[in-house]
Amino acid sequence: MAGSIPGSDLAEGAAPVARSAPDPVRAHRWRVLRRAARARLAPFGAAVVVLASLVALAAPLVAPYDPLAQDLGATLAPPGRGHLLGTDNVGRDVLSRVIWGTRVSLLAGLVSVVLAVLAGSVLGLVAGYCGGRIDGVVMRVMDAVLSFPPLVLALALGAVLGAGLTGVLLALGVVYTPTFARLMRGQVLSIAARDYVDAARALGAPAWRIAARHVVPNAINPIIVQASLSVAFAILAEASLSFLGLGIQPPQASWGSMINAGRGYLQQAPWIVFGPGAALFVTVVALNFVGDAVRDALDPRTRE
Amino acid sequence: MGRLVLRRLSATVPVLFLVTAGVFLLLHLTPGDPIDVMMAESVDATVKETLRRELGLDRPIHVQYAAWMGRLLQGDLGRSIRNGEPVIENVSRRLRPSLELAFFAMTISLLVAFPVGIVSAIRRNTAIDRAGATFALFGICMPNFLLALLLIFFFGVTLRWLPISGYTDPLEEPWNGVRSLALPAITLGLALAAVVTRTLRSSLLEALTEDYVRTARAKGLSEWRVIWGHVLKNALIPVVTVLGLQLGTLIGGAVITEYVFALPGVGRLVVDAVFARDYPLVQGVVLLIAVGFIVSNLVVDVLYGWIDPRIRSR
Numbered sequence: 001m002a003g004s005i006p007g008s009d010l011a012e013g014a015a016p017v018a019r020s021a022p023d024p025v026r027a028h029r030w031r032v033l034r035r036a037a038r039a040r041l042a043p044f045g046a047a048v049v050v051l052a053s054l055v056a057l058a059a060p061l062v063a064p065y066d067p068l069a070q071d072l073g074a075t076l077a078p079p080g081r082g083h084l085l086g087t088d089n090v091g092r093d094v095l096s097r098v099i100w101g102t103r104v105s106l107l108a109g110l111v112s113v114v115l116a117v118l119a120g121s122v123l124g125l126v127a128g129y130c131g132g133r134i135d136g137v138v139m140r141v142m143d144a145v146l147s148f149p150p151l152v153l154a155l156a157l158g159a160v161l162g163a164g165l166t167g168v169l170l171a172l173g174v175v176y177t178p179t180f181a182r183l184m185r186g187q188v189l190s191i192a193a194r195d196y197v198d199a200a201r202a203l204g205a206p207a208w209r210i211a212a213r214h215v216v217p218n219a220i221n222p223i224i225v226q227a228s229l230s231v232a233f234a235i236l237a238e239a240s241l242s243f244l245g246l247g248i249q250p251p252q253a254s255w256g257s258m259i260n261a262g263r264g265y266l267q268q269a270p271w272i273v274f275g276p277g278a279a280l281f282v283t284v285v286a287l288n289f290v291g292d293a294v295r296d297a298l299d300p301r302t303r304e
Numbered sequence: 305m306g307r308l309v310l311r312r313l314s315a316t317v318p319v320l321f322l323v324t325a326g327v328f329l330l331l332h333l334t335p336g337d338p339i340d341v342m343m344a345e346s347v348d349a350t351v352k353e354t355l356r357r358e359l360g361l362d363r364p365i366h367v368q369y370a371a372w373m374g375r376l377l378q379g380d381l382g383r384s385i386r387n388g389e390p391v392i393e394n395v396s397r398r399l400r401p402s403l404e405l406a407f408f409a410m411t412i413s414l415l416v417a418f419p420v421g422i423v424s425a426i427r428r429n430t431a432i433d434r435a436g437a438t439f440a441l442f443g444i445c446m447p448n449f450l451l452a453l454l455l456i457f458f459f460g461v462t463l464r465w466l467p468i469s470g471y472t473d474p475l476e477e478p479w480n481g482v483r484s485l486a487l488p489a490i491t492l493g494l495a496l497a498a499v500v501t502r503t504l505r506s507s508l509l510e511a512l513t514e515d516y517v518r519t520a521r522a523k524g525l526s527e528w529r530v531i532w533g534h535v536l537k538n539a540l541i542p543v544v545t546v547l548g549l550q551l552g553t554l555i556g557g558a559v560i561t562e563y564v565f566a567l568p569g570v571g572r573l574v575v576d577a578v579f580a581r582d583y584p585l586v587q588g589v590v591l592l593i594a595v596g597f598i599v600s601n602l603v604v605d606v607l608y609g610w611i612d613p614r615i616r617s618r
Contacts, residue, residue: 144322151556159578160333284445
C-alpha cells in the first residue's frame with residue numbers, strides 16, 4: 001500500500017550516496033531522518049503534531065476562557081470576535097474547550113499506545129524466547145483478544161472498568177497489545193536464530209542480557225513503525241468512545257464528547273460540532289503523515 | 305479444501321474457549337460489587353439478593369463459570385436484567401437492521417472502490433490518481449461519527465433530502481426503508497471504500513508488472529481488456545484479505561453509526577446495554593458479536609483458499 005497516498009511516494013530519485021561518514025550509527029540516523037523529511041507532507045504533519053503538543057501542554061495559558069465557565073447570556077453564539085469558534089449551548093467557549101480537549105486526545109493516544117507497546121513487547125518477547133507451551137498459551141490469548149471487534153471490546157472493557165479516562169486508556173491498551181505481541185514474537189523468532197545470538201549464548205550471556213542487548217535493539221524498528229501508526233488510531237478510538245459517553249466525564253472537555261453534545265444543535269449551532277471535529281480530523285491526518293514518513297524511513301520493505 | 309476448513313476450525317476451538325472465559329470474567333472486572341453497579345442504591349436489598357442468587361454471584365467463581373458455561377452450551381446466554389427477556393431474543397430482534405446496514409454499506413463501498421481503484425491504477429500519477437488518493441486518505445482519517453454528522457448536516461438539516469434518524473424496514477416499505485438507511489450506509493460504506501480503493505490500486509499496480517500482462521498487451525489487447533480479463537482477477541486476492549481484516553472495524557463502525565442514526569440494530573443494543581449497566585446483556589451480546597466475527601473470519605479464510613488454489617495446498 002506504500003505510495004498510494006500523497007506523501008508516501010517519497011523515496012523516488014537517487015538513494016542517498018554514502019558519504020565518508022566515520023560513524024555508521026550516526027550516518028544511519030541521518031539517512032533515516034532525511035528520508036523522513038523528504039516525504040512532502042511529513043513536515044506539515046510534524047508541524048501540526050508539534051503545535052498540538054504545545055497547545056496541549058500550555059492549555060491553561062493559551063485557552064482564552066475557562067473551558068468550564070458558562071455564560072448563559074451568550075449561548076450558541078456564532079464564531080466571532082469574542083469567541084473565535086463560537087460558544088455552546090451553555091455559553092462555554094468552544095475554542096477553549098477544543099484546546100483543553102487536545103490534552104485528553106494526545107494523552108489518550110500516547111498512553112494507550114505506550115501501554116500496548118510495553119505489554120505487547122514483553123509478551124511477545126517471552127512467547128518468542130520461551131517457545132513451547134508458554135508461547136502457545138500467550139499467543140492463543142492474543143488471538144482471543146483479536147477475536148473481538150476492537151471498538152466493541154474497548155466499549156465492554158471501558159464499561160466495566162468504569163467510565164473514566166483511566167478505564168478507556170486501559171481498554172485501548174488491551175485492544176492494541178496483541179498487534180505488538182505478534183510483531184515482537186515474529187522479530188524474536190527471526191533474530192534468535194542469528195549467529196550473533198548463538199555467539200552471545202556460547203559466551204555464557206544470560207537470557208535477559210541477550211534479550212536486552214541483542215534481541216530488543218534489533219527488533220525495535222517495526223515496533224516503532226507500528227506504534228507511530230497506532231497513535232492516530234488510538235486518538236480516533238478515544239474520540240469514538242468519548243462520543244459514546246465513556247472516557248473523561250462532563251463537564252470536562254474531550255473532542256468526542258463535545259461532538260456528541262453538539263449534535264443536538266447541528267441546525268442552530270453547527271460550530272459546536274465542527275470545531276472539535278476539525279481539530280480531531282487535522283490531528284489524525286497529521287499523525288498519519290508522520291506515521292507514513294516514519295514507516296518509509298525505517299521499514300526496509302518500502303525502500304527501493 | 306476440506307482439510308483447510310478442518311484445520312481452521314480446530315485452531316478456532318481454543319480461541320473460542322478463551323473468548324468465553326474472557327466474556328465471563330468481564331462481569332468480575334468491575335471495581336466493587338457488580339450488583340451495586342447494576343442497580344441503584346435505593347433498590348430493595350432483597351431484590352438485590354435475588355439477582356445475586358440468579359446470577360450465581362454468591363457462589364465461588366469456578367462454580368459460577370461451570371454453571372455459566374453449561375448453560376451456554378445449551379444455547380442459554382442469560383437474560384437481560386432490564387427487560388427480563390433472554391439475550392438471544394433481544395439480539396435476534398435487532399439483527400435485521402444491522403444486516404441490512406452492512407449489506408448496503410458493503411454495496412456502496414464496492415461501487416465506489418472498484419471504479420476509483422481501477423482508474424487510479426490505470427491513470428497512475430495523474431490528477432485523477434491523486435484525487436483518488438486524497439479521497440482514500442480522507443476516508444481513513446475521518447471518524448465515523450464525524451462523517452455521520454457532516455452527512456446529517458448537509459443532506460438532512462440543510463438540504464432536507466433524507467431522514468436523519470429512525471429506521472424503516474426496506475423489506476416492508478422499500479422506498480422509505482432505503483431512504484432511512486441511505487445516510488448510515490454511506491457513513492459506514494465510505495470508510496470501507498477508502499481502504500478497499502487503496503488496496504485495489506496497489507494490488508492492480510503489482511499485477512500489472514507480471515509477464516502475462518506484457519503478453520496480453522503484445523497480442524494487441526486494449527488496456528481495458530487487459531485489466532478486465534487478466535489483471536483484475538489476480539488483484540482481487542489482497543482485496544478479499546483486506547475486506548476480512550476490515551470486518552472488525554466495520555462492526556465497530558456499525559456500533560457508532562447505529563448510535564448516531566438511532567437505528568435499532570445490534571450495535572445500538574451494545575451501547576444501550578453498556579450504559580444501562582445491564583451486564584448479562586453486555587456479556588451475551590459481546591459474546592455473540594465475537595463469535596460472529598470469528599465465524600466470518602473463518603469464512604474469509606476459506607474463501608481465500610477457494611480463490612487462490614496455491615493457499616489450499618499449504
